[in-house]
Amino acid sequence: MKRTVAFILAGGVGKRLSLLTRFRAKPAVPFGGKYRIIDFTLTNCIRSGIDEVYLLTQYISRSLVRHIGIGKPWDLDRMTGGLHVLHPHLGYQAADWYRGTADAIYQNMSVLKKLTCENVMILSGDHVYLMDYRGFMAFHEEAGRPASVAVVRVPRSMTSDFGIASVDRSGNMTRFEEKPKASDSNLASMGIYIFNREYLISVLRLLEARHDDLDFGKHVIPYLVSKGEVSAYDFSGYWLDIGTLKSYYTASLGLLADRPRLKLYRWSSLVLTIPDDEPPFVVTGEADVRNSLICNGCLVRGDVRSSILSSGVKIERGARVENSILFHDCTIGAGAEVRNTIIDKGALIGPHARVGFGDPASPSKLQPAYLDFGITLVGKRTVVPGGIRVGTNCLVSGTLDRGLIPRRDIDDGEFFVGGDVRL
Amino acid sequence: MKILTLILAGGTGTELSVLTRHRAKTAVPFGGRYRIIDFCLSNCVHSGLQEIAILAQYSPKSLIDHIGMGKPWDLDRKSGGIYILQPSHSGEAAQWYLGTADALYQNIDLIRNSKAEAILVLSGDQIYVMDYRPMLQYHGERGAAMTIAIKKVHPSQRSRFGMVRCSRDGLVTAFREKPTESTFRFASLGIYLFRRDFVLDTLGSGKRDIVFDIVMPLIKRNEVAAYEFDGYWEDIGSVSSYYRASLELLKNRLLITDPDWPIFTQGSGLPPARCAKDSRVSDSIIADGCIVKGKVTGSILFPGVMVEEGAIVEDSIIFPFCRIGSDARVSKSILDKFVVVAGGASVGAPPRRAHAKPTADRTGDIAVLGRGARVSPGAAVRAGTLVEPQTIVESRRRR
Numbered sequence: 030m031k032r033t034v035a036f037i038l039a040g041g042v043g044k045r046l047s048l049l050t051r052f053r054a055k056p057a058v059p060f061g062g063k064y065r066i067i068d069f070t071l072t073n074c075i076r077s078g079i080d081e082v083y084l085l086t087q088y089i090s091r092s093l094v095r096h097i098g099i100g101k102p103w104d105l106d107r108m109t110g111g112l113h114v115l116h117p118h119l120g121y122q123a124a125d126w127y128r129g130t131a132d133a134i135y136q137n138m139s140v141l142k143k144l145t146c147e148n149v150m151i152l153s154g155d156h157v158y159l160m161d162y163r164g165f166m167a168f169h170e171e172a173g174r175p176a177s178v179a180v181v182r183v184p185r186s187m188t189s190d191f192g193i194a195s196v197d198r199s200g201n202m203t204r205f206e207e208k209p210k211a212s213d214s215n216l217a218s219m220g221i222y223i224f225n226r227e228y229l230i231s232v233l234r235l236l237e238a239r240h241d242d243l244d245f246g247k248h249v250i251p252y253l254v255s256k257g258e259v260s261a262y263d264f265s266g267y268w269l270d271i272g273t274l275k276s277y278y279t280a281s282l283g284l285l286a287d288r289p290r291l292k293l294y295r296w297s298s299l300v301l302t303i304p305d306d307e308p309p310f311v312v313t314g315e316a317d318v319r320n321s322l323i324c325n326g327c328l329v330r331g332d333v334r335s336s337i338l339s340s341g342v343k344i345e346r347g348a349r350v351e352n353s354i355l356f357h358d359c360t361i362g363a364g365a366e367v368r369n370t371i372i373d374k375g376a377l378i379g380p381h382a383r384v385g386f387g388d389p390a391s392p393s394k395l396q397p398a399y400l401d402f403g404i405t406l407v408g409k410r411t412v413v414p415g416g417i418r419v420g421t422n423c424l425v426s427g428t429l430d431r432g433l434i435p436r437r438d439i440d441d442g443e444f445f446v447g448g449d450v451r452l
Numbered sequence: 453m454k455i456l457t458l459i460l461a462g463g464t465g466t467e468l469s470v471l472t473r474h475r476a477k478t479a480v481p482f483g484g485r486y487r488i489i490d491f492c493l494s495n496c497v498h499s500g501l502q503e504i505a506i507l508a509q510y511s512p513k514s515l516i517d518h519i520g521m522g523k524p525w526d527l528d529r530k531s532g533g534i535y536i537l538q539p540s541h542s543g544e545a546a547q548w549y550l551g552t553a554d555a556l557y558q559n560i561d562l563i564r565n566s567k568a569e570a571i572l573v574l575s576g577d578q579i580y581v582m583d584y585r586p587m588l589q590y591h592g593e594r595g596a597a598m599t600i601a602i603k604k605v606h607p608s609q610r611s612r613f614g615m616v617r618c619s620r621d622g623l624v625t626a627f628r629e630k631p632t633e634s635t636f637r638f639a640s641l642g643i644y645l646f647r648r649d650f651v652l653d654t655l656g657s658g659k660r661d662i663v664f665d666i667v668m669p670l671i672k673r674n675e676v677a678a679y680e681f682d683g684y685w686e687d688i689g690s691v692s693s694y695y696r697a698s699l700e701l702l703k704n705r706l707l708i709t710d711p712d713w714p715i716f717t718q719g720s721g722l723p724p725a726r727c728a729k730d731s732r733v734s735d736s737i738i739a740d741g742c743i744v745k746g747k748v749t750g751s752i753l754f755p756g757v758m759v760e761e762g763a764i765v766e767d768s769i770i771f772p773f774c775r776i777g778s779d780a781r782v783s784k785s786i787l788d789k790f791v792v793v794a795g796g797a798s799v800g801a802p803p804r805r806a807h808a809k810p811t812a813d814r815t816g817d818i819a820v821l822g823r824g825a826r827v828s829p830g831a832a833v834r835a836g837t838l839v840e841p842q843t844i845v846e847s848r849r850r851r
Binding site for chain 1: 483484485524705708709714715716717718719720721722723724725726727728729730731732733734735736737738739740741743752753756
């Protein structure tokens with residue numbers, strides 16, 4: 030198979046993830062307790078024999094860059110190839126922030142030109158899936174067209190959320206529409222492309238002159254489809270674009286199903302991530318843990334049901350956590366109850382507080398478009414005072430310096446967001 | 453003060469029975485995700501020691517795998533770092549390490565070429581938390597040829613250790629190795645700090661043992677200083693002491709959970725531990741990659757252990773990747789890596805009849821199953837039984 034180099038787009042703002050992406054890039058959002066979203070794509074790369082990876086960052090990249098370091102957990106710390114971070118930069122030629130996915134690649138034209146590989150693969154850093162790209166690469170070579178797009182079948186009701194492709198019998202993409210209101214097809218573009226490198230260079234140059242911003246989904250793929258130069262590769266495995274809070278929450282708790290669609294426990298193809306230095310998880314005599322994922326470093330003295338605990342979480346005596354996702358180093362105080370809640374890193378729920386209880390029918394007053402399905406969000410390092418009640422569809426965040434929020438109940442759909450945590 | 457640290461890791465560890473059949477004692481798993489040597493290595497790292505040689509010779513593969521380049525301890529360094537030294541020959545006579553002092557002597561070039569002022573000799577098979585820096589400082593101030601670490605032990609334990617008598621000014625005046633009875637209150641912890649020039653002068657062929665051939669003669673010359681240590685220190689001398697020290701972690705977990713003194717080790721790379729719908733886990737330590745569908749209580753589960761529906765694991769230590777089948781019961785047992793207990797089998801149950809044959813082994817009433825042993829469906833391994841690695845235990849039930 031021809032050598033392929035990957036570019037991972039990891040610069041999106043991810044605004045629809047609300048508080049979770051207020052202080053971190055979307056690819057660095059924790060998933061499944063011990064992983065970050067980017068881990069899946071990086072794992073796929075190295076498993077598929079791609080050992081030269083360029084990561085394009087832009088939005089709050091510190092957490093992301095810190096997570097991937099020199100790429101050691103993915104064996105991408107290499108003499109030749111390996112992992113490189115491409116951040117928007119000032120250069121001799123005009124440079125700017127990345128204005129769209131294809132523009133991000135265009136602005137790194139010098140990298141693209143210097144490569145010697147025949148094909149380049151464009152990936153996204155905010156997808157959760159396990160895929161062997163070798164099948165896709167072989168398909169691309171066989172199909173013989175200069176561009177290939179991986180597509181996946183989505184429910185008909187959801188076609189308006191995706192770029193939808195129509196494909197003829199020979200695998201030629203005949204139509205591509207970004208987020209159509211109605212469509213005959215349910216083949217969604219995964220945002221994963223393989224291009225002939227020389228061809229991509231010429232197309233980017235051509236289109237850059239025509240548009241202010243440049244996006245693969247909006248501009249490049251429709252243009253190539255109109256010229257009949259795109260093949261569609263049908264991927265049948267589990268694939269999820271973490272686009273919204275709801276998809277994040279549902280996909281996370283989906284890991285607790287009897288037979289989860291995402292196979293994390295296959296010893297032969299484990300998802301790779303940075304190792305931790307935490308002791309194994311400790312459960313005391315009074316604890317009761319069921320249907321949950323628990324990471325190293327957790328100390329559980331209370332009840333945990335259908336939840337995901339990242340490393341270093343402490344559940345004190347008499348506390349109860351249900352249908353919730355707790356990020357690293359959270360503490361749930363004695364007797365506190367937490368339900369249907371995502372709690373960001375280092376937050377503390379005071380003793381006997383009740384979080385996430387209420388009527389899911391009243392959407393968030395701050396972000397009704399994202400938060401209307403009955404969960405509550407507690408921001409990074411927020412301290413919820415003991416004894417108060419926080420309803421459902423609530424957004425609660427103190428500031429990073431001083432996390433304490435006022436000692437009063439927060440009703441369904443209400444919010445408290447500290448001064449420098451503008452959403 | 454620049455220090456060269458040598459960790460003795462060559463013992464056969466026969467006292468740990470089947471647990472050391474295929475691995476060095478220092479590489480025996482401990483505490484849910486660690487190996488015994490991690491405690492010593494973490495002490496070194498926390499004490500700022502950055503040049504460490506491990507002297508190994510018995511089943512070193514497990515140790516070599518575990519240490520790798522020393523990355524988890526940040527010992528993959530350009531200068532110093534960690535390396536494993538096994539007996540080798542220099543074109544002339546070659547032999548195994550004949551004892552602790554001989555192991556040092558065979559590596560005398562390392563000591564000779566080192567710029568260290570002092571040589572710290574440690575045992576890799578002890579579990580303890582110790583900051584070596586105060587001892588190093590004490591040694592520097594005393595200026596003795598040698599300083600040894602000592603600790604007060606209970607009179608009933610004195611026959612297990614090398615016992616030491618000290619003068620009021622901190623000099624060791626007498627040393628008895630494992631005395632049946634002794635009035636000496638301090639045990640030597642096997643932690644020796646030498647002046648480098650002194651080591652070079654003293655080591656030589658025919659001097660095999662650090663205690664008998666080096667420490668004892670030096671005591672006569674009043675050149676051994678004693679440094680008293682009063683923290684946690686455990687020498688795992690038998691399967692039952694291994695079992696006891698392990699399960700003690702359930703009560704005294706600070707040994708592994710102290711945020712100021714983390715124990716460094718290799719990552720397992722496995723997903724988080726998963727407790728299924730009807731799991732019941734309590735009073736246990738559970739490592740990542742475990743899937744618990746049954747009941748686990750008072751136990752330690754290493755990474756990747758599977759406990760099926762209806763299975764019960766109690767008061768047991770389960771090494772990585774064991775599988776406990778549905779409705780099986782494991783009590784008061786140690787299961788080495790890859791042991792499979794099939795559905796309905798039982799391990800560690802007390803014998804049905806009081807006059808059942810007692811096992812004359814050091815494991816007491818703990819059942820120990822060697823690596824890869826398989827207990828067939830419905831079969832029973834009684835309390836205190838020792839099952840050799842890779843053995844298959846069949847069911848004795850008649851049709």
